[in-house]
Amino acid sequence: MIQRKLSIILENKPGALVRVVGLFHQRGYNIESLHVDPVEDLKEYKFVEDKLNIKLKEGEVSHLIIATTVNDNLLRQILRQINKLIDVLIVEEVK
Amino acid sequence: MKLAGNDILIQSLIEEGVEYIFGYPGGAALHIYDSIFKQKKMEHILVRHEQGATHAADGYARATGKPGVVLVTSGPGATNAITGIATAFMDSIPMIVISGQVAKHLIGTDAFQETDMIGISRPIVKHSFTVDSAENIPEIVKQAFHIATSGRPGPVVIDVPKDTTAPDKLFEFKYPNDVDIRSYKPPIDPDPNQIERAVDAIIESNKPVIYAGGGAINSNASEELIRLNEILDFPVTNTLMGLGVYPATHKRFLGMLGMHGTYQANMSMHNADLIIAIGARFDDRITNTPKLFAPNAKIIHLDVDYSSVSKIIEANIAVFGQVKNSLLEMIELLEAKKELIDPKKILPWKEQISDWKSQHGLNHEMHLCETDDKPIMPQAVVQHLYNITNGKAFITSDVGQHQMFAAQYYHFDEPRKWINSGGLGTMGFGLPAAMGAKLAYPNDEVICITGEGSIQMCIQELSTCTQYNLPIKIININNEALGMVKQWQDMNYGGRHSASTYQSSLPNFVELAESYGHVGIKIEKNSELKSGLEKALSMKDRLVFVDVYVDPDEHVYPMLVAPNGSLKDMWLDKETKT
Ligand SMILES: Cc1ncc(C[n+]2csc(CCOP(=O)(O)OP(=O)(O)O)c2C)c(N)n1
């Protein structure tokens, strides 16, 4: 098993982050590192706007990066479960 | 129109078409209760415990397909609702739970009856909201109903700090027409390529089985499933949650599968070369040891929830979307390719299945044993109920042996008639769930098949039934023990009945029911069984509590051999293993 980095764009709302973090604990996955910032510079996040066909405003969403060690099957499962959270816009593995 | 927060909340619920709200008042919810008092469109049902409110709303939701709505106060009111929220979550039932909360300026101060409801409920809700201002209530309610009822349904909590419902601050009220949550887009229509692959696999198969679960009921896909199988004529099995989605009296129906599934259903799954899973999630009560599950089967999996597919059993062909829509697309393509379907090809498979059924199928004649020298068999109670009600009643149940006998022996021909806690297995569910179903369908027969253990977990709701005149029938299959626990102890713990019997401390249920103003009937002999049940069911406008004493030593069979067994490994009776 190797360490993976997940990149998650989620609504910058109270409680949104804890749902993602809580999910890791609930499903028995370990978080090895975690970094989160509100998205201020929108230029780099045009892919979010294009993918979901929306317009973002400064500070409206957060970018979360989580590292965890899992195999391929579990990774797919984690990605799907995170994506299911209502406040999550996009989740993908950072290669 | 200008309204205060409390009225905005209630008007929003009325805009959503809510007919009943199940709840229990307390300090933090009092502004809201005052608004309820001032209107007539929605009826509040005062339960006797908040757990009862959640199960009643849940029963209403399962019977109707509409979301059940609950209102509780902060602190203990909210925590008492937790078991019912978890029950609804595990079975994907749409529910809205409004919990009172201390005023915003008190949050985080350990104020009287403060509890972090959003935090406590987070792992067992589909989503939750905290009301920050009365102005936002309409939008939050609109979103909550949308989330609870779309995609894979589930419970949504709205936590309402008391100050946001204060009657003295007015806001403009306008209920939104539309809802659009940019981060939430559950799939609806399937990918046509996957439909094509699924149909090709179906045409190629020699030993197919359709395995349909609760998701097919949630998606209201019963009619489409029946139509699909008019084309295919494949054997069909249902999960505990799926019973009724395919008619149990249909000749292709194999019965329930899994832990206490029929011999023919479990054998068919194990030996299949194609399993078409429809709104089912390969839960551990179904697969037994996943590594040993259906070794030769290709899996087609139709589901609305991405995370339910290939979670436990890898799907060869995944079809994401509302299963109703996916089935419609499959029907259309199968009709176009009809000449490629060879019905003769699967005849040997069907013969094999009918052999299995005749070898070890369930005994449907058990009720014919009516001599008084033998104790009443619990299965016979269910068989009589089935016959007396012509299979048309709503049946709610609790958890234990009685639940499995009900699932095995009451043959459900329609969806939403079988109402039980499958995922969480919550004792105490049956009586309040029956109240919710009865309120939704006052002219239909609603029967709660329960055990003397389970019924005592929400027995206080007998009082609610008196207040709102809910003439449900309670059939207490009384084996004077936590029968399912005792069965496991018999089978795996050398018959040591640790904490599974009550040493004659049980109440007199007949007198107990009577003290709440209901009718009680006690049945102890086979010769009284049929007439006693008929008498109970003939009292249309009374709640009747029937206390039936059954054989305390009876076990539920078949039963999967676990751990390390497959679906073909079953106990068929106390002595026989496959
Ligand atoms: C709230 C809750 N506590 C414990 C259990 C574990 N449990 C499962 S079945 C059972 C026995 C139920 O007894 P009873 O209602 O009399 O049904 P019987 O099996 O005797 O038909 C117990 C304790 C449970 N499912 N739910």
Ligand SMILES: [Mg+2]
């Ligand atoms: Mg019992």
